[in-house]
Amino acid sequence: MLTSQSAPGLSTAGVRPFALPALRHPTVSTLLADHRTLLSDLLDGLGSPLHIVLPEIFEENVTGLRQAFAEAGATADLLYAKKANKADCYIRSAAALGIGVDAASTPELVKSLAGGVPGHRIGISGPEKDDTLLTLAVQHDCLVAVDSVSELRRLAAAACRAHSRARVLLRSRTTGQPGSRFGMSPAERDAAVGLCAELTGHITLQGFSFHLNGYSAEERARAASEMIDHCLDARRRGSPTATLVDIGGGLPVRYVEPRLWDAFVEQNAPSHYHAAKDFNGFYPYGGQPAAQAVRAIMTHPVDGAGSLARKAERHGIRFVVEPGRALLDQAGFTLFRVQQVDDRRDTDGYAIVTVAGSSFSLSEQWFQSDYLPDPLLLSARPAADELFPACVAGSTCLESDLVTWRKIGFPRPVHRGDHLVYLNTAGYQMDSNESPFHDAPLPLKAVLRLGGGQAGPRWCLDGI
Template identity: 35%
Template sequence: MTRIAIIGGGPRGLWAAEEVIRLSRERGLPVPDVDVYDDPASASAYDVAQPDYWRVNVRSAIIRTGIGAFDDWRDPDDGFGEFPPRALVGRFLEDSWAVLPVNRIPRRVEDLDTAAYDEILLATGHACTWPGALPGAVPVYPAGSLDVVSPGERVAVRGAALTFIDACLDLTVGRGGCFRDGRYVASGREPAAIMPFTRSGRLMEVKPDPPTRVELLHVIDPARPAVLRARSLPELIGVIGATAARLADASGTSDTDASAEIDAVLAGTDATDDELGALRAGVAGTRSARAAVGLAFRELYPEIVSRYSYGGRATLEGFGEFAARMERLAFGPPRHNAERLLMLIDAGVVTLDHLGSGSAPEADVLVDSVQAPARVLPGTLEHRLVTEGVARLAPETEALDVEADGTLVGQSHIAAVGRMTEQVVLGNDTLSRAMHTTIPRWAERVVGSRGLNPDLHGTPPMTARLEPWMSALTPGSAAGLLAEYGSPVNVLETGAFTRNAAELVASGARNDVDVRVFYARKANKALAFVDAAVEAGHGVDVASYRELEQTLAAGMPGERIILSAAVKPDALLRLAVDNGVTVSVDSVAELHRLSALAAGRPVAVAPRLAPDPATMPPTRFGERASTWREALSAPVDSVRVVGVHVHLHGYAAADRVAALREAMDLIDLLSPIHPGISFIDVGGGVPMSYLDDREQWERYQSLRADMAAGRTEPFTWKGDPLANTYPYFQEPVRGEWLDGILAQVGPALRERGLRLHLEPGRSLLDGCGVTLMEVAFVKTRSDGVPLIGVGANRTQVRTTSDDYLVDPLLLRTQPHSEEVEGFLVGAYCIEDEIILRRRMRFPRGVAPGDVLLIPNTAGYFMHILESASHQIPLARNVVLGEDGPELDRIDD
């Protein structure tokens, strides 16, 4: 098992742990052993014990983890709005950690034990200390640090950014003050003055409101490609400036000087003498030149990150200084906190008199609200790795040099994500998982695809049990069948049919019970399987007039047919009587109707028994034993009772044993009146297994349960829980399963001289068919989800259950291409036209003209729900024989 160490238990460490575990589970691979080290002495930004007035600086809508969206997790009436407390987000993160099978270790890591782990990921976040910290100053974090400030003292605070606002709130609201009716109401425990000082003399701009939908579509989105194409910093600044100008125009607040103001803001030469006025304008929501530039930068930031990160920075000389100016405009406090700061200023608690002084004013307490910069800093683990030669700094930066998947340059199994890579990977300080691909790429490298089909596998893999003839189908032969018969086409082969039936008969022979097999025709309409039953001497179970008519025409003798239709029109009963077919009568009323239709001609019947609902689930088929005892207490005209029939749901051997015993009790009571009873027919439900691998099935069930409970990300179409599916892995099956039943009831059957009749459909057709469909297109849904369109519709590989849980095979006719992971969609013009509801992964790509082979579909999946809606023809059915493929007679 792979051993992984993640150094740092913050949001990025969580994301990394989730990704490697999710990928491992989705690919059916062993889940790695993950140790997560978290320094208990560090001040976590999401400490659950911190006060609720310390808020996140991103809208809650972007916050999500493996258990889902934060806004779905939280109480919708918590009153915190779209910028909730960091403590609340911390509790969400803790709940996210709680569902992961990881070892969380509260210990500071001073050195890496590379021999103990196969993979190591550094995700250490903010440094606790750094050389630029003010000596003797009080830090803002963790909560409680500012308790050293006594009421009435004067407090100087270095910095005027987000941490400064946290300090102001801690020294006011945290001491009993409150905001009411647009003003601050003091508690009397506040400092006499809170005095920020900075080198720049600037406050952060209030976070601009999001763009309107029109602005997003017509201003922001058209600018995104231009950012990616920018060849230099001036060209990039030009794109941002033009976007800001259009946003200012769209707001209706621009004037003739807007362009000049925007240029000044971009250059950092705009006026700094009225920061209080700028704060008031921001709180009022005014779309100023600063706000327009900040909004443009923020909305284009994903493209800026992509353009700058890794090698892109080499052609953006001077970007660092420009970005520092822009971040103050784009990522400032939300209006909620800016309003509070303004009220504190108006109340005289906060004064801006020393904002641009660059040095601390005279004060009783000095507070440092400047956080450690994003880079490799002395005293950190990553700095030690650099000094030891394990890691290196990227040229002309103070950041770790990393590959696109976070792997340290020069290493193969040590990686880093976060602030220590900031000058290589831009924008690490975010809760958003949409900004970067480093962690998913790292997880992809770590997990890989060991042992998986390199062309196609599902999520998670469900590898089909294949017959040799299925594996022998080539891309050329499959494409030829599609060219001749259209897409999709059902390909049939009857060899396994005869083998499967013989397995059941052999079980009877081992247990000295006469077992006879009646193929359930409803499982597949092709006549090839009727022909195989005729040739092998088996019978057929029919469920409609056309099934009976076709089966008789195929040469099956009437005495080897049982009619078990749920609804039996008079014409169907007459056809059965005319041909000596045994009728499974479903009710007393049907028995007497059959008696009248027979008009004196003898007809063989098997009354259908509804077993005691106290012993198994209730059924709509048949009548209770007491009803049949009364109805058959005397002979019935034209009726010859030859057996008892039972229709059971599911595959439980215990249910069959109970039903057989109840049927034998009924036979014991009926035999004196109806001495010709010779068999019990327990219908179908003979188990088979589509999969060979029990572990794959168990891993799927575990992953599905976690998805349904919200403990992991959905891997199905729209999160469909797939609550009703066939048991695709079963054991024992067929003969071995029947051995277990006959071991319990065989002696009683032999004592009464009774045969056991079975009506398998799916189990006889195991290994007898595949469905081929041509790939028609590859595209994305409007939200970017990849879609692989095929020439088929969802009724053609579907039963009454939720989905077909077996991986297709890709018969490639086109060259390899980029990986695609998405959903198979079909031809019907509806949104949920999905062929398979699990996500499918094509590691080496897929393209129009390729062929998908859906294995083992002969049992029910081809025909039971097939539809010709849209006037699209039904799939043709081709039988493979000694002389090559031929169209089945059902399609003549």
């Protein structure tokens, strides 16, 4: 079934809620099927909303992406994009597995170091970084992506003060997205390459990086090919160490089955949302998995002379990749407790379910969009043969505080005290824009590990 059917005799104002069930990792399925009491106790004890983080799945994803690059014939260093989630446990997993971290602020760098990731495995990104971040980056031998000639000069000055040398990537605009606010124009890049050759006592040019919007494997491959050409030019101009190309993040994640996603996109309309909300775009929830995207990028033909991976091998280029969402795929979910149900089915055709918490803890609204995978209803009441259309609201005094604008076809009526589970929220959803609005405390994160024993899941608060 591509859509949920209305119960006989029940008005839904001509709208049938779509069914977009979220894909589940086996570990998540086990927790929901066999350990509901534990999840309920954690939510009651630690408060709603509660984020469940699963570092074991993060570690599986690291292994999977490493394998995807190897199978595509590419050599790549993984830097976990710290901005995608604030949990400390993922940093510790990265350190244990020997991968790096992409940090874009001084606190992110400090947390990465404190979590055991050595400085030489940390990349520093972000536009026009402040002097404190640049100084720490030099002191810890981090790889710094520089966005402008002025920033390059400030970094060189920081290296001079530290009697050291900074490792640098020059972030460059691509032919496909020349209007990006990130990176240097061709003229600026040309000047920066010349300056690196002049400042060899304090700057080591290691390669080039870029920023792209979107998830096109073809466009990312073309951009990476351009950066290889820039490396070759820099070598000719006195920087023989230009051997790295950072392809950024932008590896997609599949949240729902593609056939359901395609049907949703085809039939989507404002009438499917509270207050007829009209969204201009959504994350591609039914897209290809990250490993497939890696293979598509690395095997894409460039310059009419073989694949991107082959071109890189021919010129001694190593890739750097900064996945955030892709490493967090299935590595966490969010629990909300239902606080109130306003049943408007007789008048509006759907109910408004208010949860203890707010949309600040499910960050898709930050992108002027809606988080579309269906939340799961966990209820102690027996199943009922009755569709219950409802959107989900937060408990703040903001009219726009909708956790889910879309009308969900819950399989039974929702009641106060029930629990809603939003699956696969670790990547950019669960803490990107959380706020202590109304003086409410920030939600906690509980780290769960199933392990291999018979004792059941072990848990602790993140950071402990």
